[in-house]
Amino acid sequence: MNELERSLLRRLRDRDERAFRELIEGHRDRVYNITFRMLGNRAEAEDVAQEVFITVFKTIETFREESKFSTWLYRVTVNHCKNRIKYLARRHDRDRDELDETSNGQNNAAGGAIGGPAPPAPDRALEGAQMEKLLQDAIGHLDDEHRVVVVLRDIEDLSIEEICEITGLPDGTVKSRLHRARLALRKKLQRHVGEET
Amino acid sequence: MSDTEPETADEEIVVAVSDFLDGLRTEVWRAEIAARIAAEPAWQQVHAEMVETRKVAGTLSGLQKARLPATFAQDVTATIHKRSAGRFFARRTLGDRVPFGVLAIVALLAIAAMGYLMWASQTGSLAPSRDPEPAHHGSGALVAPP
Numbered sequence: 467m468n469e470l471e472r473s474l475l476r477r478l479r480d481r482d483e484r485a486f487r488e489l490i491e492g493h494r495d496r497v498y499n500i501t502f503r504m505l506g507n508r509a510e511a512e513d514v515a516q517e518v519f520i521t522v523f524k525t526i527e528t529f530r531e532e533s534k535f536s537t538w539l540y541r542v543t544v545n546h547c548k549n550r551i552k553y554l555a556r557r558h559d560r561d562r563d564e565l566d567e568t569s570n571g572q573n574n575a576a577g578g579a580i581g582g583p584a585p586p587a588p589d590r591a592l593e594g595a596q597m598e599k600l601l602q603d604a605i606g607h608l609d610d611e612h613r614v615v616v617v618l619r620d621i622e623d624l625s626i627e628e629i630c631e632i633t634g635l636p637d638g639t640v641k642s643r644l645h646r647a648r649l650a651l652r653k654k655l656q657r658h659v660g661e662e663t
Numbered sequence: 664m665s666d667t668e669p670e671t672a673d674e675e676i677v678v679a680v681s682d683f684l685d686g687l688r689t690e691v692w693r694a695e696i697a698a699r700i701a702a703e704p705a706w707q708q709v710h711a712e713m714v715e716t717r718k719v720a721g722t723l724s725g726l727q728k729a730r731l732p733a734t735f736a737q738d739v740t741a742t743i744h745k746r747s748a749g750r751f752f753a754r755r756t757l758g759d760r761v762p763f764g765v766l767a768i769v770a771l772l773a774i775a776a777m778g779y780l781m782w783a784s785q786t787g788s789l790a791p792s793r794d795p796e797p798a799h800h801g802s803g804a805l806v807a808p809p
Binding site for chain 2: 512
């Protein structure tokens with residue numbers, strides 16, 4: 467942890483509102499990306515991301531600096547996602563795995579947050595959107611323990627060590643779950659390709 | 664436990680092949696694993712699966728990054744204020760909402776106005792100038808009693 471991060475933490479513990487805003491600005495997109503990929507729904511993901519930061523603010527005293535701050539933050543994020551998944555499952559929420567169809571339009575309108583520097587050709591954009599939906603759908607069908615490792619490793623590109631710290635799982639279990647999750651994803655994708663041809 | 668939870672023996676192969684493909688551990692160890700992959704069907708199967716599934720991982724890494732609305736930080740702090748009735752964040756000595764900029768401008772204007780008044784005053788004071796009263800020297804205004 468560098469001096470800048472320590473100073474931010476001190477200010478957070480002093481409940482400095484500006485420090486909270488700085489923290490949010492620094493981590494918002496990554497936290498949201500995790501919640502979105504875990505939940506598959508933008509509105510739920512935004513709500514959970516907000517709850518994550520509120521929890522961090524409330525419990526910052528409990529962070530003991532034994533791990534990186536980001537690791538602690540992602541642990542809080544993952545726990546919130548798991549709780550929300552359980553809650554949604556209880557409510558039989560059928561929108562859980564729905565990819566928000568308006569998302570691309572919203573994001574492009576918000577300044578091109580998604581997409582490359584040049585707009586893709588319409589057919590390629592459709593292809594990309596279909597692939598996006600297909601992958602998100604496949605991720606949504608994984609059980610939450612497998613979804614966590616895939617999101618953290620393959621989408622967020624975190625190391626196995628970090629994932630072990632975040633999930634509290636041993637190295638072998640993480641690698642093994644990752645392998646099984648990827649197998650399940652591949653199966654799902656192959657089934658889709660089979661249906662299309 | 665989910666139905667996809669690995670058995671212990673399987674996990675050992677998965678971990679070893681995963682490390683092998685990641686190029687981890689020593690050359691000796693890697694040679695040993697390569698030999699097992701070549702010789703044992705269970706190891707061969709895991710190796711083949713893992714080579715294939717890593718392509719899926721590559722596809723996932725290309726997924727678009729979701730972004731939050733620009734007002735997110737404000738929304739979170741507003742929620743915290745609302746839930747805590749304004750008691751969550753520390754208050755500064757004079758509070759966070761004191762409009763220091765406006766106060767500074769008002770103060771400057773007041774100082775400028777006072778300076779102008781002092782400059783315009785004949786006495787150099789803000790107090791109203793008092794003309795000396797005319798002197799009364801024995802003109803009979805006051806008559807001493809007999």
